Amino acid sequence: MESSKLASTATGRRRVIGELILGRKSAQQLEDLLRKSPGTDDIDGSEMTSARVLVNKILDSYNQILSNISSGESDVVSEVPAVxxxxxxxxxxxxxxxxxxxxxxxxxxxxxxxxxxTSETRIRETSTLIDDGHAWRKYGQKPILHATHPRSYFRCTHRFDHGCQATKHVQKIQDDPPKFRTTYYDNHTCNNLSKSPQVIIMDPTAGDNSSNIIWNFESQIEPDYEPNDPVKQENKEKVQDFPHNKSGWPDYIISPNHLTTFDQTSGPLTAFSSGSDLGDVISSDVYSCTASTRNMEMDHLIVGSVFGDDFLKY
DNA sequence: CGCATTTGACCGTT
DNA sequence: AACGGTCAAATGCG
Incomplete structure (x- = not known):
């Protein structure tokens, strides 16, 4: 195939990857459409379910191919095991x-x-600030060179009582539309989720832009905004144990092992699917956590390594 | 009063 | 020396 020829050169590979990303994005949009229209005159419930399964398979295929083909394409998609x-x-x-x-x-x-x-990192870009269900404590904020907004530094609240070493950095990288980059370092070993991860549509008014569908976890501390943020209290009050999250990774985070870990029974899929008991925190704007939603994050989450400050995204 | 955030200083790396 | 990451005293808040 032409794609395999293309893939044999660096630029060709980039093109292939670009096409794959486009395809994946389209599949994601289709998936979103399916979710928004749970039942139409022409399609009954079981057909809809089948359609979703198919979309998921397509997305999985894209993800698989992308993660394989781009293993050496560090500036497009990175997936690097923990160093x-x-x-x-x-x-x-x-x-x-x-x-x-x-x-x-x-x-x-x-x-x-x-x-x-070099350390294990997960980089996520969202149009809002995120709360991944863990309790974070801000420990610093610094202006970053050539960055218009300061970077905020968070560590797990349970750093000292449970020795949890997870940290994250949050930085606003764009004003209009707002865009935040969150870089996660290390695993949560505390296994304490302050609340369930949530998926919502952040900006319902921007309906045609699928990239507005993001993982929103209400607001985390905004790096350069009002410091008096209600989130603090939320993190504080909602701490509770979620024993099923054995890995210590937030359920919506791709594990460092690989994207393919989604297929495993203890993966995010299971965790999301079990979200029925989390309905009390899911508002009308919030998508319930279904198996398919996990794919949406692929636009925003980059799994990789940080070397110096170069991060890799697509 | 206890806990989280702010903020300036400190430290290691580049 | 510049820069990014972290510490910890000061401060704020419930």
């Missing part, structure tokens, strides 16, 4: 090796850390 254990990360060492610090002017400065060079 080092979260607990061997420099930041971790800083926690428990304070004595290795240079003599500091301040009293025992715990922060003898190393800048993260």
């Amino acid at each position: 080092d254990s979260p607990f061997l990360d420099g930041r971790r060492k800083s926690e428990d090796s304070g004595e290795s610090c240079k003599t500091s002017v301040r009293k025992d400065r715990r922060g003898c850390y190393k800048r993260r060079r």
Whole structure:
């Protein structure tokens, strides 16, 4: 096929990937349409279900192909296994090796850390701020060079009581329409979800733009907005255990293993499907979590590694 | 009063 | 030296 010829060169591969991404996007839009119109005159419920299954299969195929073909295409899609254990990360060492610090002017400065060079990251871009169901605590904010908005730094609230090392960085990267990039580092080991992940349509007025369908988790702290954010309280109050989330990964996050882990029984699919008992937090604007919704995030989530500050997206 | 956020300073990497 | 990431005292809030 022509695509295989194309795929043999770098530029050809990019084109193939581009086409695949377009195809996937179309499938996602179709999926969305199916969800929005649960029953029409022409299609009964079972046919609709079949259609959704088909769409899911198409999306899975796209994802599979993309993840395979782009394994070396770092600037298009990246999928890089963890380079080092979260607990061997420099930041971790800083926690428990304070004595290795240079003599500091301040009293025992715990922060003898190393800048993260390569570590497991998941990068997500959304048109709103996200709350992934975990309780985060903001520990810093910094202006970033050549960035119009500061970057906010969050760590898991259970860092100290459960030793959870998960952190994330949130940065607004675009004003109009607003766009936020959230970079997750390391796994949650606390297994504590403050609340269920949610999927909603953020901006119902922008109906024709499928990319507006995002994972919204109400608002996380806005990096450069009003600091008095109700989210703080939400994170605080809704902490509860979700024992089924054994992996420590938020259910909507692609595990570092691969996209294909979706097919596994303990994967996000299962978790989402079990969302029926979460209805109390799903508003009218919120999609219930179905198996198919997981694919929507593919537009926004990038699994990869960060080398320096270059991140890889498509 | 306890906990989360803010913010300036500190530290390691580049 | 610049930069990004983190710490921790100060502050705010419920």
